[in-house]
Amino acid sequence: MQSKEPVSSVRTRAQASEMLLCSPSTGERLTSRVPSSPPVCSHDEYQTAADWLRTHTRHRPEVAIICGSGLGMLADTLGCQESFAYSDVPGFPQSTVQGHAGRLVFGVLKGKMCVCMQGRFHMYEGHTLSKTTFPVRVFKLLGVKTLIVTNAAGSLADGLQPGDIMIIKDHINFPGFVGLNPLIGPNDDKFGPRFPAMSNCYDKELRCLATEIGKQLEITGLMREGVYAMVGGPNFESIAEARLLHRLGVDAVGMSTAPEVVVATHCGLRVFGLSLITNKVVKTYEDSDSVNHEGVLEVSRLRSVTVQQLVTELIGKMDINNNGPNDAGTKF
Numbered sequence: 001m002q003s004k005e006p007v008s009s010v011r012t013r014a015q016a017s018e019m020l021l022c023s024p025s026t027g028e029r030l031t032s033r034v035p036s037s038p039p040v041c042s043h044d045e046y047q048t049a050a051d052w053l054r055t056h057t058r059h060r061p062e063v064a065i066i067c068g069s070g071l072g073m074l075a076d077t078l079g080c081q082e083s084f085a086y087s088d089v090p091g092f093p094q095s096t097v098q099g100h101a102g103r104l105v106f107g108v109l110k111g112k113m114c115v116c117m118q119g120r121f122h123m124y125e126g127h128t129l130s131k132t133t134f135p136v137r138v139f140k141l142l143g144v145k146t147l148i149v150t151n152a153a154g155s156l157a158d159g160l161q162p163g164d165i166m167i168i169k170d171h172i173n174f175p176g177f178v179g180l181n182p183l184i185g186p187n188d189d190k191f192g193p194r195f196p197a198m199s200n201c202y203d204k205e206l207r208c209l210a211t212e213i214g215k216q217l218e219i220t221g222l223m224r225e226g227v228y229a230m231v232g233g234p235n236f237e238s239i240a241e242a243r244l245l246h247r248l249g250v251d252a253v254g255m256s257t258a259p260e261v262v263v264a265t266h267c268g269l270r271v272f273g274l275s276l277i278t279n280k281v282v283k284t285y286e287d288s289d290s291v292n293h294e295g296v297l298e299v300s301r302l303r304s305v306t307v308q309q310l311v312t313e314l315i316g317k318m319d320i321n322n323n324g325p326n327d328a329g330t331k332f
């Protein structure tokens with residue numbers, strides 16, 4: 001049947017989708033601020049950043065560390081340091097969150113060449129997921145084999161108290177359920193396959209090694225394994241959301257990490273992750289506690305030395321030549 005709509009009001013599909021990305025009140029284009037996965041970064045953009053870093057430092061890192069909220073002091077422990085502000089590295093976005101300094105620090109830890117992100121990018125800052133995870137692919141191009149991710153997270157599990165360290169066994173990438181996944185868009189086969197498996201994304205050997213190191217450091221009372229869930233943020237959870245997460249088997253909730261781990265696993269990096277538990281997530285209406293970012297940073301700082309010791313020993317003892325089960329051979 002023929003449409004009765006006057007020709008002047010018939011919109012093309014492109015025009016209609018463009019309109020969806022405009023502010024309804026001002027008509028201003030929102031495209032650059034909507035945290036949707038596309039537009040994706042091109043291979044050249046990652047390569048340009050990696051080439052720039054190669055020409056500006058002689059460090060050739062094998063291990064990359066992403067520091068969570070308030071955990072940036074980890075980077076200060078690197079020897080022979082050389083650092084770069086994110087604003088100087090081509091293609092890097094800016095850190096906008098307190099407790100995320102915005103520096104890339106190269107150096108040596110326990111004889112291993114490392115690069116440390118003193119500050120990460122979050123989806124809620126308005127970065128596309130491609131930009132949020134940009135450094136991970138740059139690290140891959142730099143020759144990194146293992147990625148260590150750390151974060152601050154709220155606990156939903158009775159056995160996890162503020163100050164505890166949760167070794168991440170697995171994650172739930174909630175934004176991914178609604179199509180916010182950094183791998184959406186054309187697949188870059190040079191990095192990895194169209195449909196990567198995520199069943200081994202947190203390396204089992206590294207988790208076991210961390211548990212052994214925990215025994216040696218006599219911090220096993222603070223440590224246990226668990227499931228991390230990423231929510232979009234930036235607000236903390238409502239009580240009903242907290243109860244839902246608890247029922248779903250989530251041990252700790254945060255606003256980062258999963259996209260970085262998805263991209264790292266896609267390109268064959270071996271991943272170790274830990275959450276520093278900074279607060280209990282409020283699950284009952286009778287509880288008058290409420291979480292805030294300052295409190296999160298305070299607990300992170302109080303435990304940062306313990307996290308540093310654990311990560312340092314792990315790097316010292318890890319076998320850098322074991323690339324884990326996801327490695328399909330380097331393509332670069």
Ligand SMILES: O=P(O)(O)O[C@@H]1C[C@H](O)[C@@H](CO)O1
Pocket residue numbers: 067068069097120122150151152153233254255256257292293296297
């Ligand atoms: O970068 P991470 O995941 O450690 O940061 C957590 C989540 C929010 O960004 C912030 C909330 O306090 O800390």
